[in-house]
Amino acid sequence: MTTTSTVRAAGLLVLALGLAGCAQDAADAGSPSSPAAPLPPGLVLQVAHTGGFTSPEELATRLPLVSVYGDGRVLTQxxxxxxxxxxxxxxxQVQQxxxxxxRDLVDRAVQAGVTEDGDLGEPPVADAPTTRFTLTTGEGTTVREVYALAETPxxxxxxxxxxxRGRLRDLQDELTGxxxxxxxxxxxxxxxxxxxxHRGGDPELPQPDVAWPGPALPGTPLGAGITCVSATGQQAADVLAAAASANVQTPWVTPDGARWSxxxxxxxxxxxxxxxLGG
Structure with missing residues (x-):
């Protein structure tokens, strides 16, 4: 009896020590001394609309609904x-x-299904935009697209x-709000x-010409009937300053006398x- 009891006690001691070691490992894994894998410094999470029935100009200039970066910046319309x-x-607008x-936003995106690939349905809706969710972590980038997320009955x-779809819609609402x-x-x-x-604008609301301070126009073809140029550095500052008091019907005039929208x-x-741009 004494020998059997001793062996049994020794076995229980080994089991207890093993469980204690596992518990300690779990505690260490969640402690500040073993932080989670770092998030990438660039774009981490984004919600954007693509496609839909609209003009090439609007497709090209459409902004994402929200963009979240690894440095904590959150950009929204x-x-x-x-x-x-x-x-x-x-x-x-930018928030910090x-x-x-x-990390909570990243977790919310995972819980909402951004990394899943289940069937989201084929709604009988025409010309609606697609909502694109993009999530980037140390494990890679996942993109999930949902057609007619807001319009589907x-x-x-x-x-x-x-x-x-409801989980993804709730995520979009949470991020944009x-x-x-x-x-x-x-x-x-x-x-x-x-x-x-420029095609003349509204004759009832004539707009004054503004000298174009940016790169040479018209630029590189971008889509049906539209071109694009990018201004950086001092040119970007000059363009932003001039555009601050302009509107969507302002005629922009280049040195050759051409007028542009x-x-x-x-x-x-x-x-x-x-x-x-585009999408």
């Missing part, structure tokens, strides 16, 4: 003043989140499809100009210029 002609420059909030989907402190105006280092010949698109931190 700002409110647009409801006047006509509307301002030439679109409003882009800390690392904990940034519930009776066009199965319960599983509706649930999956994020309030993380004071928002500032985003000042791009590069601004793209989408160009087409220009739609402006701030270039985001992970973009380079005209080549990144």
């Amino acid at each position: 700002g409110a647009q003043i409801e006047i006509w002609p509307s301002p030439a420059l679109p409003s882009v 989140v800390d690392e904990a909030a940034l 519930d009776d066009a989907l199965t319960a599983e499809q509706a649930e999956a 994020l309030v993380a402190g004071p928002a500032e105006v985003y000042v791009p280092q590069t601004v793209a100009a989408v160009v087409q010949p 220009i739609a402006f698109r701030p270039v985001l931190p992970h973009e380079t210029g005209c080549a990144d």
Whole structure:
């Protein structure tokens, strides 16, 4: 009896020590001394619309709904003043989140299904945009696209499809409605100009000509009837200053006397210029 009890006690001691070691390993894994893998410094999470029935100019200049970067910057579309002609420059706001909030947004994207590949349905809706979710971590980049996310009637989907779309829709709403402190105006280092010949505008609202201070026009073909140039450095600053008091019907005049209509698109931190536009 004594020998059997001794062996049994020894076995229990070994098991207890093993469990204690596992618990300690788990605690170490979650401790500050073993931090999670770092997120990439560039674009981490983005929600954007692509396609849909609209003009080539609007497709080229359309901004993502929200872009989140590894340094904590969150860029969103700002409110647009409801006047006509509307301002030439679109409003882009930037907020700052800390690392904990940034990782929480990444976790929310995973929970919402951005990394999943289940069936999202084929809604009978024409000419709607596709919502593109992009998530980049140390493990790579995942892109998930949902056609007609906002326009799809519930009776066009199965319960599983509706649930999956609902999670992605909630994520979009959460990201676009994020309030993380004071928002500032985003000042791009590069601004793209989408160009087409000026066709006279509204005769009841004539606009004064403005001298074009940027790169030579018309630039590189970008789509049906439109071209594009990118201004950087001092030229970008000059273009932004001139466009600040312009509107979407302003005629921009080059030294040869040509008059152009220009739609402006701030270039985001992970973009380079005209080549990144469209979608």
